[in-house]
Amino acid sequence: MRAYARLALAGFRRYSTYRRAMVAGMATNVVFGLLRLAVLVTAVGQGPISGYDVAATATYVWLGQGLIAVVVLWGDKHLADRVRSGDVVVDLYRPWHLQMALFAEDIGRSGYAVVVRFAPPVLFGALFFPFRWPAAGTWVVFTVSVALAVAVSFGLRFLLNATTFWLLDNRGVAALYTAATWLLCGLAVPLAFFPEWAVPIVWSTPFAAMLQAPIDVFLERGSPWPFLAGQAFWAVVVLAVGHLVLRRAVRKVVVQGG
Amino acid sequence: MAERVYVKLVGARLRGQMSYRASFVLQCVAQAVNQLAELVIILVLFNRVSALGGFPVNEVVLMYAIAGTAFGIADMVAGQLDELPTYIRTGTFDVLLLRPLGTLAQMMASDLHLRKIGRIGAGVAVLVYALDQNDIAWSPATAVLVVAAPLSGAVIFSSIWITASAICFWVVDGQELSNAVTYGSNAFTSYPATVYGPWLRRFFAFVIPGAFVAYYPSLALLDRPDPLGGPVLLGWISPLVALAAAVAAGFVWRTAVRHYRGTGS
Numbered sequence: 001m002r003a004y005a006r007l008a009l010a011g012f013r014r015y016s017t018y019r020r021a022m023v024a025g026m027a028t029n030v031v032f033g034l035l036r037l038a039v040l041v042t043a044v045g046q047g048p049i050s051g052y053d054v055a056a057t058a059t060y061v062w063l064g065q066g067l068i069a070v071v072v073l074w075g076d077k078h079l080a081d082r083v084r085s086g087d088v089v090v091d092l093y094r095p096w097h098l099q100m101a102l103f104a105e106d107i108g109r110s111g112y113a114v115v116v117r118f119a120p121p122v123l124f125g126a127l128f129f130p131f132r133w134p135a136a137g138t139w140v141v142f143t144v145s146v147a148l149a150v151a152v153s154f155g156l157r158f159l160l161n162a163t164t165f166w167l168l169d170n171r172g173v174a175a176l177y178t179a180a181t182w183l184l185c186g187l188a189v190p191l192a193f194f195p196e197w198a199v200p201i202v203w204s205t206p207f208a209a210m211l212q213a214p215i216d217v218f219l220e221r222g223s224p225w226p227f228l229a230g231q232a233f234w235a236v237v238v239l240a241v242g243h244l245v246l247r248r249a250v251r252k253v254v255v256q257g258g
Numbered sequence: 259m260a261e262r263v264y265v266k267l268v269g270a271r272l273r274g275q276m277s278y279r280a281s282f283v284l285q286c287v288a289q290a291v292n293q294l295a296e297l298v299i300i301l302v303l304f305n306r307v308s309a310l311g312g313f314p315v316n317e318v319v320l321m322y323a324i325a326g327t328a329f330g331i332a333d334m335v336a337g338q339l340d341e342l343p344t345y346i347r348t349g350t351f352d353v354l355l356l357r358p359l360g361t362l363a364q365m366m367a368s369d370l371h372l373r374k375i376g377r378i379g380a381g382v383a384v385l386v387y388a389l390d391q392n393d394i395a396w397s398p399a400t401a402v403l404v405v406a407a408p409l410s411g412a413v414i415f416s417s418i419w420i421t422a423s424a425i426c427f428w429v430v431d432g433q434e435l436s437n438a439v440t441y442g443s444n445a446f447t448s449y450p451a452t453v454y455g456p457w458l459r460r461f462f463a464f465v466i467p468g469a470f471v472a473y474y475p476s477l478a479l480l481d482r483p484d485p486l487g488g489p490v491l492l493g494w495i496s497p498l499v500a501l502a503a504a505v506a507a508g509f510v511w512r513t514a515v516r517h518y519r520g521t522g523s
Contacts, residue, residue, distance in 0.1 A: 027434065172280065
């Protein structure tokens with residue numbers, strides 16, 4: 001257990017060395033937030049949509065921009081590259097559970113991202129736009145919700161990377177994944193804006209658990225427990241499937257002597 | 259002579275990309291899905307409102323389609339410039355300087371993103387649909403404009419890409435900043451310029467000539483006066499704006515390369 005805590009700390013440290021890249025990324029979040037907000041405000045300015053008025057929409061946009069880098073909404077390819085190159089063999093030798101080790105590192109990474117990628121856009125939004133702060137107790141629930149979102153996202157990214165064991169080149173799957181998240185996680189438009197018949201469908205995917213769920217908890221759209229339950233369900237499912245997939249994949253790995 | 263070299267370089271890259279065929283097809287599909295995702299978002303919004311910035315759904319879809327097609331072409335040709343920071347950091351850029359070919363052309367030819375065909379295809383399909391749904395004042399002039407607008411847009415986007423990437427010669431990890439400009443201008447041009455506030459519009463519509471990609475040409479195609487009060491002529495000058503943008507981008511790139519010193523590693 002102590003080893004995993006150390007790995008989490010290492011993840012935190014590793015990303016804190018790319019300080020200028022983080023600042024530049026922050027600027028990108030702000031620009032995209034401004035563009036997205038303009039479009040959505042033109043829509044909700046004509047009258048609130050599904051409970052989203054201008055303040056809720058602004059809060060939604062800035063939380064979304066802040067959470068992108070914390071949760072990670074695109075497929076990463078670190079493990080995929082190691083599978084392709086064969087370096088994964090070294091990772092499998094080590095006295096750890098590979099999935100848990102990577103998860104620990106990802107938790108460290110997301111902790112650092114909360115400081116430099118989440119806080120600045122949200123503060124920017126709160127300073128210059130109408131903003132809806134939640135009650136004090138909601139912050140605790142929101143923190144849990146973000147942690148679960150990171151778990152779901154990691155679980156999915158791990159599965160995505162694990163496909164490399166079979167496909168060797170997972171860029172196609174990764175690209176498809178990114179396209180799906182972009183639409184279904186609620187980054188571009190709140191999931192509540194979808195037509196009524198589509199709302200249950202978009203909420204039934206794990207993507208909703210990655211972004212829209214924590215945002216809805218923050219905006220206090222109804223009781224937070226159903227959101228947390230859904231997120232916990234998906235976190236357990238994707239992590240468990242990842243564990244099983246890894247077990248099968250390991251049997252496939254052939255170490256070429258030399 | 260030099261052209262033959264470029265053709266060979268691009269040919270080699272294309273063969274390389276096709277070697278993982280299943281992955282390549284999936285990437286094409288993903289690009290198309292990516293492009294259509296924005297369309298779904300527009301339709302979701304219009305499910306709740308009847309106009310955005312004074313434009314009904316079909317007219318917004320027309321702008322989105324022109325912008326998407328233009329961006330797809332630009333991404334295919336110039337998207338490789340996103341790798342420039344890696345080239346600079348690893349010293350690969352020095353190799354390009356040693357060869358008797360233009361650095362910019364070498365960068366762009368170093369990897370042609372053929373998978374963007376998916377994005378372009380989706381853009382063209384929606385464009386055809388939007389042209390059918392809207393009341394276009396068809397004439398030889400508008401027919402030329404339908405073809406000229408996405409192409410001029412592609413040149414404008416590529417120029418933006420080149421200029422923004424040139425930042426990396428000064429700030430090595432400025433990649434994200436240039437992404438804000440390139441992908442940001444794509445997001446901007448997919449909606450009517452009337453949606454945005456004055457500051458965003460000044461920057462993305464005129465400093466970066468984003469309004470000439472889709473907004474003004476669409477107004478000309480629809481034969482609509484500009485709600486922002488611009489003259490009718492603006493709808494027809496996109497090719498000239500594209501030319502000016504390309505000249506400016508070439509100038510910036512040359513200045514940047516002259517400034518380049520290598521990272522020394």
